[in-house]
Every structure is written in C-alpha cells, then in structure tokens.
Amino acid sequence: MMTTPKCPLCGKLLKLSTIENKGQLHFFACYKCNYQLRMSPRKDFALEYAEKFISKFPPIMRLNQGDNVMVHFSDDTHTVLYTNVDRGKIYLQDVYGNALPYDVDEIKQWPWELEQKGGSND
Ligand SMILES: [Zn+2]
Incomplete structure (x- = not known):
C-alpha cells in the first residue's frame, strides 16, 4: 500500500519512473514542474527521497x-x-x-x- 507522494509545488502526483543504466534505477519526478529526484536501484529508497524532499516544504x-x-x-x-x-x-x-x-x-x-x-x- 504505497501512497504516491504529491508535488508540493503543483499538487499533482509525482510520477515514479524507471531507467535502465546497468540495471534499473527508479526515481520520482514532476513533469509539470520539471524536476526529478534522486535515483535509487530500490523503489522504496526512491520513495524515501521523495518524502524527504516534500517534508522540507512548509505545510x-x-x-x-x-x-x-x-x-x-x-x-x-x-x-x-x-x-x-x-x-x-x-x-x-x-x-x-x-x-x-x-x-x-x-x-x-x-x-x-x-x-x-x-x-x-x-
Ligand atoms: Zn509539480
């Protein structure tokens, strides 16, 4: 039951993307605001990076x-x-x-x- 984090800037759901680079790398991105967050071979780490990023914005x-x-x-x-x-x-x-x-x-x-x-x- 992974909840997809929302972009704190535009409110859209962040998109989980995967690229192939000597194995798979996962990352969250907002294509409306045009940024992508830190990549990881593990989806749960990519989610953690996204949640940390969001937590830095004012409530x-x-x-x-x-x-x-x-x-x-x-x-x-x-x-x-x-x-x-x-x-x-x-x-x-x-x-x-x-x-x-x-x-x-x-x-x-x-x-x-x-x-x-x-x-x-x-
Ligand atoms: Zn956004």
Missing part, C-alpha cells in the same frame, strides 16, 4: 484541495477548499458546509498526520 504548500485537517477548538474534520500561500491563509469547509479562512497556526493536525494514525512506520 501550507503541501496541502491540496480536498485534503482533511483538524483545527484547534473543534473535533470535526475540515476540508481544504484552497490555500493562499502568500498570505498564509487556508480556506476550510466545515461539516456544515461553511467556508472560513484559517491561519497556519490554527491547524491542529495536517493530512499526513491524520493518515499516519495507527499505521505509522517511522
């Missing part, structure tokens, strides 16, 4: 429309509508359909923290 840049987050002072899941990275605002929809802007420090749990619940392997 707000790693959000995508439709992601779920938890905010302070609420036990309800909120869904990302869109983000304004320049202003540091995250527009979230609550379970009642209301849309409100939030600051980064109002986020209690990010999507990748929710997903890791119960199934963490780090």
